[in-house]
Every structure is written in C-alpha cells, then in structure tokens.
Amino acid sequence: MAKILIIEDEEPIRRVLVRILTEEDSNYKVDEAIDGSVGIKMISENNYDLVLCDIKMPKFDGIEVLEKTIKTYNSSLPFIMLTGHGNISTAVEAMKLGAYDFISKPPDLNRLLNSVRHALENKNLVRENKILKRKVAKKYEIIGKSNQIKTIHNLIDKVAPTDARVLITGENGTGKELVAHNLHQKSDRSKAPFVEVNCAAIPAELIESELFGHLKGSFTSAIKDRSGKFESANDGTLFLDEIADMSLAAQAKVLRALEENKIQRVGGNKDISVNVRVIAATNKDLSLEIKEGRFREDLFHRLAVIIIDVPPLKERKEDIILLVDHFVKSLSNEQGIEIKKFDLQAIESLKNYPWSGNVRELRNVVERLMILGSNPITKNNIKQFASK
Numbered sequence: 001m002a003k004i005l006i007i008e009d010e011e012p013i014r015r016v017l018v019r020i021l022t023e024e025d026s027n028y029k030v031d032e033a034i035d036g037s038v039g040i041k042m043i044s045e046n047n048y049d050l051v052l053c054d055i056k057m058p059k060f061d062g063i064e065v066l067e068k069t070i071k072t073y074n075s076s077l078p079f080i081m082l083t084g085h086g087n088i089s090t091a092v093e094a095m096k097l098g099a100y101d102f103i104s105k106p107p108d109l110n111r112l113l114n115s116v117r118h119a120l121e122n123k124n125l126v127r128e129n130k131i132l133k134r135k136v137a138k139k140y141e142i143i144g145k146s147n148q149i150k151t152i153h154n155l156i157d158k159v160a161p162t163d164a165r166v167l168i169t170g171e172n173g174t175g176k177e178l179v180a181h182n183l184h185q186k187s188d189r190s191k192a193p194f195v196e197v198n199c200a201a202i203p204a205e206l207i208e209s210e211l212f213g214h215l216k217g218s219f220t221s222a223i224k225d226r227s228g229k230f231e232s233a234n235d236g237t238l239f240l241d242e243i244a245d246m247s248l249a250a251q252a253k254v255l256r257a258l259e260e261n262k263i264q265r266v267g268g269n270k271d272i273s274v275n276v277r278v279i280a281a282t283n284k285d286l287s288l289e290i291k292e293g294r295f296r297e298d299l300f301h302r303l304a305v306i307i308i309d310v311p312p313l314k315e316r317k318e319d320i321i322l323l324v325d326h327f328v329k330s331l332s333n334e335q336g337i338e339i340k341k342f343d344l345q346a347i348e349s350l351k352n353y354p355w356s357g358n359v360r361e362l363r364n365v366v367e368r369l370m371i372l373g374s375n376p377i378t379k380n381n382i383k384q385f386a387s388k
Contacts, residue, residue, distance in 0.1 A: 001027045002120050003046065007039035007053040007065060008032075008082065013105065017052060017112075024113050036060025043073050050119050054082045054105075055090050063090065066097055076126055078119040082107065140181035143326045144319035148311040152179060159306050160186035165258070167303045168281040170310030173360030176281040177241060179308055183279055184237040192236030195229050200242035207250045209266050212257075218267020230263050230274045237277045243303070244284040244295055254278075255299045278303065313355040313362060320351050323359060327366040337370045345379040353386060 004021060008014045014032050021028045031046070033039035037059040043051065051069070055062035066079050081102040083091040091102035100122070101115045142149060159166060160183045168176040177196070184194045202210050209219075213228030229238060240246070246254070257263050258278060262271040280303045289295035313320065324342060332339045342350070355361050365386045373381040 001029050002049045004028055004030045004050045004052065004116070005039065005042055005046070005048045006030060006032050007036060007051060007057070007062070009035050009054060009057045013054075013082075017107070020109060020112065021116065024116075036062065036065045039065050040068050043069050043077070048074075048077060049123055050116065051077060051079045052082060052116075053079055055094065056084060063094055063097070066094055066099060070098055076123070078123050080112075080115055080119060140178050140185070141326075142175060142178050142182060143323050144316060145322065146311075146316035146319050148316050149319060152308060152310065155306070155308050156182050156186060159183065159308075161188060163277050165277070165303050165305045166279045166308060167286075167300075167306070168279065168308050168310060169286075170281075170283065171312045171358055172283050173355075173358035174310040174312055175359050176283075176310050177239070179310060180237075180239045180241075180279045180281060184239075184277075187237070187277070189236050189277055193233050194237045194239065195233035196239045196241060197229050198241045200245040204247040204250075207247060208253060211250065212253060212263045212265055214266035215268045218265075222267065225265075228263070228265065230257060230276055231272065233274075233276045235275050237279060240278060240280040242282060243280040244282040244286060244289050248294075248296065251296045251299050255296060255302060258299075258302045313358045317351045320362070321347055323362055324350060324366055327363050328370065331367055331370055337367075338375070340370055340373060341376040342369075343376045343378055346377045346382050349379045349382040350386075353382070 002025075006014055006017050008017065011034075014034075018030050018032065021030050031042060031048075033042050036053075036057045039051070039053065040060060042048075043065075051065075053062045053065055060068070062079075062081055066081070069077055069079070075098075078100040079094070079098070081091050081094045081099050082105055083102050084105050091099075094102060100119045103112055103115060142152065156179065166180075166183060168179050170176050180196075181194065184190060197210060199207060209222075209226070209228065211228050211230055213226050213231060214222050216222055216224050240254075253263070257274065257276075261275065262273055264271060286295055286300050286304075290297045290300060324347070328339055331337050350362070350365075353365075357364075368385045369377050369381055372385055
C-alpha cells in the first residue's frame with residue numbers, strides 16, 4: 001500500500017485531492033496536513049512514499065518543507081509541488097532542489113494521476129536499485145579483520161576514486177576478484193559496466209577478438225561484426241583476470257590501448273576511442289614471467305601503478321572464524337541449508353588446515369560440512385570432509 005501525504009492549507013483542495021486519489025486506487029492510503037509545520041512533523045513520524053505539497057502556506061512554505069525533508073528526514077522522498085498561477089518560478093526552483101514534478105492549481109485530473117503513478121513507480125525503481133546494489137556489495141564483501149585485510153581496505157579506499165591502474169596479485173582462491181569489484185564499486189565509474197575477462201579460459205587465438213572485437217570475415221567463424229570487452233567496458237572498468245596467461249601478441253595490443261586509449265577490431269584498421277579503467281590480476285610471479293620472456297616488461301609497468309597483494313589464508317588465520325560464520329549464514333540463506341555450529345576443536349582444525357585453495361577452498365569445505373557433517377561440527381568431521 002502506497003502512503004501519500006497531502007500538505008495543503010486550503011481544506012476544499014485537500015478534500016478534492018483525497019477523493020481523487022482514493023477513488024483512483026484503493027491501495028493509496030492518504031494522510032492530510034493543514035500546513036507546512038504539521039507536514040514536517042508527520043514526515044518525521046511516518047514512512048511516506050509520496051508527498052503532494054502546496055507551495056504557498058503559512059508557517060512553513062512548500063520550499064521550506066522540501067528542503068527540511070531532504071536535509072533531515074528522507075532525501076529520496078518524492079515531492080509533487082502544487083502551485084498557483086503566480087508561483088511558476090518558485091515551482092521551477094523546487095524542481096532544482098529535487099522535487100519530482102509540479103502541478104498548477106486547480107489540478108488537471110489526468111495530469112495529477114499520471115504524475116502520482118510515475119512518481120511512485122520511480123520511487124520503487126530507486127528502492128529496488130538500492131537493494132540490488134546492497135546485494136552486489138554483500139556478494140563481493142571482503143571478510144576479515146586481520147592487519148593484512150585492513151591494509152587492503154585502506155588501499156581500496158585511497159585508490160578507488162582515482163583512475164590509477166591496479167595490479168592485484170595473490171594465490172588462487174585468495175579473493176583477487178573481490179578486490180577488483182570493490183575498486184569498481186567505490187569508484188566514480190560504479191554506475192558504468194564492470195566487465196571481467198578470464199584470460200586463462202580463452203584460447204590464445206581468440207583472446208584478441210574477445211578483447212578488441214572483430215569485423216565480419218576477419219577469420220573463419222567471424223560471421224558478423226562484433227564489439228569486444230574494451231568497448232563493452234567503456235566508461236567503466238575492465239578486469240583482466242589471470243593476465244599472465246595472455247599471449248604476447250594480445251599483450252602488445254593491450255599496451256597500445258593503455259597508452260593511446262584506442263583499439264582496433266581484429267581485421268580492421270579504424271581506431272576506436274575507449275575510456276576504460278583497467279584492473280589486472282595474476283597468481284604468477286610476473287618478474288619471473290618477464291625474465292622468461294612470457295610477459296612484457298613495458299606492459300607490467302603500465303598495469304602496476306598500484307599493486308595490491310592479497311595474502312593467502314595461512315597468513316591470516318585469525319580471519320578464518322569470521323569467514324566460516326559468513327559462509328554458514330550465506331549458504332543457509334542461498335540454499336536453505338540448516339545452520340550448524342562448529343565446536344572449538346573444529347575451528348582450531350580449520351585454522352591449522354593447509355588451505356592450498358585459500359578462501360575458495362574454505363567455502364567449499366564449509367558447504368560440504370553443513371550438508372554432511374554433524375551438529376555441532378566436530379574435529380572428526382573436519383578430518384573426514386576436509387581431507388583431500
């Protein structure tokens with residue numbers, strides 16, 4: 001049910017508005033305020049979905065009500081301003097402050113109802129978008145309170161708002177992709193795409209087409225023009241995971257893209273401008289890869305403006321209990337698995353376990369234990385279900 005507040009000092013207009021809205025939709029619950037002062041009090045005490053507010057009123061006028069609401073109570077609450085003939089310039093001022101719409105009095109019925117419907121739909125979209133963003137942020141949350149994780153959080157906070165390129169290093173399963181997502185989410189590019197490319201999963205002969213796109217006929221299976229990941233990530237972030245597995249030919253093209261902010265599709269010679277922040281990750285020692293001739297040193301220096309090293313689980317054992325608790329709750333929510341407790345000996349066993357697969361392996365083990373283990377989960381369960 002949508003809760004709507006009408007703030008209007010003229011009783012006949014209030015009555016008309018209430019009747020129009022309640023007859024239009026039985027799911028509209030409409031409250032009334034006789035002036036701006038009462039309206040502000042009601043907004044502070046209730047969770048409204050929409051406010052219809054007169055501009056010219058005693059005590060507090062509509063502009064003051066709007067400003068007070070935005071600054072103090074609810075910055076996303078939509079306002080439809082009601083204005084007489086001489087107040088159009090004031091209504092425009094209200095729109096600049098954040099009002100959703102303004103309607104002249106006496107209101108046109110269709111105009112009013114359309115504006116109310118659209119304002120409520122827009123509020124729902126904004127709410128859903130916020131919920132989705134919170135879910136995404138939760139999905140890519142970096143769990144831990146160890147000094148190493150605190151250092152990573154501090155680096156992300158400092159680097160994310162810039163366009164500096166970042167190289168993320170660390171063993172398999174440590175959470176390098178989580179760092180990349182956090183850098184994007186906390187950047188000015190967060191509303192633009194985050195595009196991920198796993199360089200190890202794409203055959204060498206296809207990686208250039210994947211990154212830069214291709215023209216029809218440029219190779220046997222190129223049956224139509226296709227844009228690549230650089231273009232898809234325009235204005236956003238391109239995450240090149242396992243970049244050490246990229247071919248030298250593709251590395252040369254990536255280097256040019258970073259230097260000139262331009263790419264060429266495979267089979268073409270036309271430059272395409274791109275505005276992309278590149279974040280790369282690897283589980284390999286790039287200094288060794290450079291020495292062995294498998295990775296370009298000039299590309300390394302382009303990518304590694306900032307290096308964030310994600311520690312293996314064995315170097316932050318104090319985070320294991322937090323990670324276990326996080327995985328237990330998330331698995332229960334996602335899959336409906338019964339929540340089980342871990343006894344102290346089980347936790348100690350997990351802390352001393354050689355996590356070659358790091359956080360990813362720990363999550364798999366926790367899921368296995370929740371499905372197959374006893375309740376509470378014991379040291380014997382760890383030996384049985386965590387052993388290789």
